[in-house]
Amino acid sequence: MRSAGAVRFRDPQIEMAHGAGGKASRRLVEGLIAPLLGGPLLGPLMDAAVLELGAERVALTADAFVVRPLRFPGGSIGELAVNGTLNDLAMAAARPAALVVTLVLEAGLAASVLEAEVRAIAAAAERAGVGVVGGDTKVVEHGKADGMYITTTGLGIVDPRARLSPAAVRPGDRVLLSGPIGDHGITILLARGELDFEASLCSDTRPVLPFVERLLDVAADGLRWMRDPTRGGVASALNELAVDTRLGVGLLEEMIPLRDQVRGACELLGLDPLHIANEGQFLAVLAPEVADAALAAVRATPGGEAAALIGEIRTEPAGAVLSTAPYGGARIVDMLVGDPLPRIC
């Protein structure tokens, strides 16, 4: 679908924005990394790669986590590193079979901090019923990492009912969002104490596989596409969908679940909530005939009560996302540009 080579990477050096999940990230991956590594399938563009292995379809993914601070309301890097990778598998409709965790530790890190994160990794893996089967640990000099960076690899078995592909997306399909957006990004920002703003927000980090299983039960091959809107937010994920399908996405702004505190922080900071990262939400494109049943199924699953159908797939504007406000007026929602909230995962 994606035309490899259409994007050129001309930036002379790496900037924070290249890791933000928006336009610069896409330029780096599509313009430099993917062409050299042999194909447009690589990179953050796909949450997980799906491979045929004997009679099984397996999904393989790996994600690096560099969030700071290491602990924040609602979670920590260890929990995030497991949930994030599990969610990439879930977006490929894959149940986890094994995790591998690699740690880059900074010399001088308190053993108690490491122990807390290993416990968080263990708890998140146990919650998902998957084992950590291997790992690797490297140590770099003091100052050469922020306590720790974690990369988590996930291997999963794809549900045989799943038929996910951007190629399956049709005009008239509905877009489901699992819950309120922006909690994770704004929580991290507040946890850094750089902002004179109080809010009782928590990261939304959680595994989303339980929702995906209910969706497969009710929608089967009416479930066309899924993505967890992490870095770059809902806007970047839906823009990638629009580009990949050459279709348009029409959003109904008032249908998008959003906490007042996130809305307030975004207004204060001049940020669009659609650009803020989430760590426990997902987007799904559903055939119109199964959309209502799918929404009911997600809402009936604990933690899915705020799910909503937030828009639909259209032929126009091809390759773009158009958001309509409640009292008229519409705007093109672009991918994230720059990096307003660095290192949120």
Add this chain to the structure above:
Amino acid sequence: MRSAGAVRFRDPQIEMAHGAGGKASRRLVEGLIAPLLGGPLLGPLMDAAVLELGAERVALTADAFVVRPLRFPGGSIGELAVNGTLNDLAMAAARPAALVVTLVLEAGLAASVLEAEVRAIAAAAERAGVGVVGGDTKVVEHGKADGMYITTTGLGIVDPRARLSPAAVRPGDRVLLSGPIGDHGITILLARGELDFEASLCSDTRPVLPFVERLLDVAADGLRWMRDPTRGGVASALNELAVDTRLGVGLLEEMIPLRDQVRGACELLGLDPLHIANEGQFLAVLAPEVADAALAAVRATPGGEAAALIGEIRTEPAGAVLSTAPYGGARIVDMLVGDPLPRIC
């Protein structure tokens, strides 16, 4: 075999030695990480985890690379990151099916340096006939990494002929080493320019799967155990074997292939070549009746000409490695203690 919980981690903070592959690394993994993550199978102790997936036996591994400098005679971090992971699969007798690469990039990294390493990754993967099917890229602030850290995940299919296990090792088994030791570690040390010593050494980074395939052809289940002696060197790998099997390893010092330049550098620095890291060598334990044929097979494979049988498995000294010098005299070879050569991979 290994008694989990026997090791306690009491160190108050992380030090460079915890990443060196020797005693401190083992204490960290066995005393803290593995018990919390639910078992003694985890960590650098195993090069790759082997899982049953439907009818297939698959191997899964991930390794973090933080070598500095990024480029050195004979290789670079990108090539090392692919070969190192391929070799962990090879040590499980697994052929690679897919790689996933995650990058942590430092803001300010020249795009040309990144491009060179992505090219190195692509070339090493192509040489091994395996695709890079996915990845992830994060960016941290200038000063928070040394250009880049890479984690490489490998998924492989285990050769059905392989019956590798420390439990299969018997007294009388022979120990094969694939070639000269210490080239990688000493090359990295010299590349840092911290040493007033000139040598025309190159890293030995290379994939070792071609040798493993020949070994399986001639030895089948006479091939008991393999390990690539990276961090911590041959001494640490064989000590782990000795501890895991509760048997002894007897080495014949004069049989160990070693370049004069590595010997000279080690004498100058007071290092034991058996503690120096390798990135293109492996150790194999073979049943005595197949050992000579196995040696001939490795020697007949390009790059294996210097392979040697360097010792044998004995009942004594149980749990330890004893090295015998050419003109009499024997010494216990311990695991690496401390970190004389930090960040060599």
